Amino acid sequence: MQPQGWESIRDEVSARIRARLWAPGDTIPGEETLAQEFGVARATVNRAMRELAATGVIERRRKAGTRVALLPARRALLEIAVIRLEVEGKGAAYSHQVLEDRMEAAPPPVVARLGLPAGTVLRRLRTLHLADGQPWAYEDRWLNPAALVGEAPDFTQVSANEWLVSHVPYATGDIAFSAEGAEPDVAVALGVEEGAALFVTDRATWTEAQPITSVRLYHAPGYRMRSAL
Amino acid sequence: MQPQGWESIRDEVSARIRARLWAPGDTIPGEETLAQEFGVARATVNRAMRELAATGVIERRRKAGTRVALLPARRALLEIAVIRLEVEGKGAAYSHQVLEDRMEAAPPPVVARLGLPAGTVLRRLRTLHLADGQPWAYEDRWLNPAALVGEAPDFTQVSANEWLVSHVPYATGDIAFSAEGAEPDVAVALGVEEGAALFVTDRATWTEAQPITSVRLYHAPGYRMRSAL
DNA sequence: GACGCTATTATGTCTGCACATAATAAGCCC
DNA sequence: GGGCTTATTATGTGCAGACATAATAGCGTC
The missing domain is CATH 3.40.1410.10 (Chorismate lyase-like)
Structure with missing residues (x-):
């Protein structure tokens, strides 16, 4: 079963990037545009994009917009247990x-x-x-x-x-x-x-x-x- | 200068935990309660708490509520660069x-x-x-x-x-x-x-x-x- | 062209409300 | 009490609208 809500948007954007529909370095459409395309509120797109930015797949800057990371530095979360x-x-x-x-x-x-x-x-x-x-x-x-x-x-x-x-x-x-x-x-x-x-x-x-x-x-x-x- | 918005709430909650006002294992007040106390919307408290949960300081479960982690497993974010x-x-x-x-x-x-x-x-x-x-x-x-x-x-x-x-x-x-x-x-x-x-x-x-x-x-x-x- | 100011714009965040979901608590039957 | 169903409740997520902020782009001046 596919995820729903903001996760589905995260996955869809991620898929488009991996499919090179949006290539590394490209600026991808703004939140408003994506919100319309997916038929959700901008806040929902924002949630998805924030998540992708946190994993290093995209880079976001105000006004400049969102672009696909050129060399995505992979991020690994280490659990330092007692x-x-x-x-x-x-x-x-x-x-x-x-x-x-x-x-x-x-x-x-x-x-x-x-x-x-x-x-x-x-x-x-x-x-x-x-x-x-x-x-x-x-x-x-x-x-x-x-x-x-x-x-x-x-x-x-x-x-x-x-x-x-x-x-x-x-x-x-x-x-x-x-x-x-x-x-x-x-x-x-x-x-x-x-x-x-x-x-x-x-x-x-x-x-x-x-x-x-x-x-x-x-x-x-x-x-x-x-x-x- | 102190941070504002959801970050200030994250920091305040974090401070209370470190000050043992809320001790490890304790259930802390619900989002609605904290929202009233801080004078913000519940979504804002939620944002702060989500962040704290991601860093392992608190553990959250629906219905059961939010509790201070007993043994906070530290999380370190590794950047695996090319x-x-x-x-x-x-x-x-x-x-x-x-x-x-x-x-x-x-x-x-x-x-x-x-x-x-x-x-x-x-x-x-x-x-x-x-x-x-x-x-x-x-x-x-x-x-x-x-x-x-x-x-x-x-x-x-x-x-x-x-x-x-x-x-x-x-x-x-x-x-x-x-x-x-x-x-x-x-x-x-x-x-x-x-x-x-x-x-x-x-x-x-x-x-x-x-x-x-x-x-x-x-x-x-x-x-x-x-x-x- | 080099500069500095201003307008524009995409993201960042907040609010107030709503419904979804998961998990406990309560109630019920036996 | 044991085992089941149902109600309750805290978090999870969603929406629409608004304002804040940062940074670019454009303009005017020199």
């Missing part, structure tokens, strides 16, 4: 061990990323996440104690990430992915050879007021991050 | 070399991924992408010739990905990221040691009717994929 849920989603039992928890002067890359003065002392947490007792990911986290006003969580019970996500209100952040060879301590913790290729996630988060945490996750070999395109 | 643009965006000159281009029986993982019968013969393209003459990424692509009806592109001129993106209408696809140790041929092409940790992108695309291509990209060491969170 590790526990990720592990449990695989049908495995989740557990974690805190390997280290102490105050330490953060190294330059970390303070730079968080926008703190050089030499700032942060709480460093090293954690091993396990799935059915097997190493799943090694976490190296720097936590700004100033961001945890009055709260004293026990990270041996609840993982730092999970606690932060549901207790510290935060606004922004960024995330980066890369591949790294396992350093000695990481290799030992994950039980892999030194230099083994590991999938690494780097994340930093801030509130409006101050930096909260910078965390690096070394995923065990074989880890894949998936998404629909 | 390699040429990625390289040029770094201020480097892009070029590429086709290392191999021939028909070959696709191995089991590839046919499985594309949903083709075992032993199907596909066009295999191995390409090296360069930035300022330095290896940037090694591409191993399997292309379904049936998907290129009548068209005969010259992939030594335009990269396969770029040509496909702007010439083959396609509907769906999926993408996965992982870390792999460099195999011998990849290591040679990229000029790195065997076993070096490489960031790998696997992508498969289909039209409604048939599979188009399956491609694996080995990025040169140091590659980072970034996104706002």
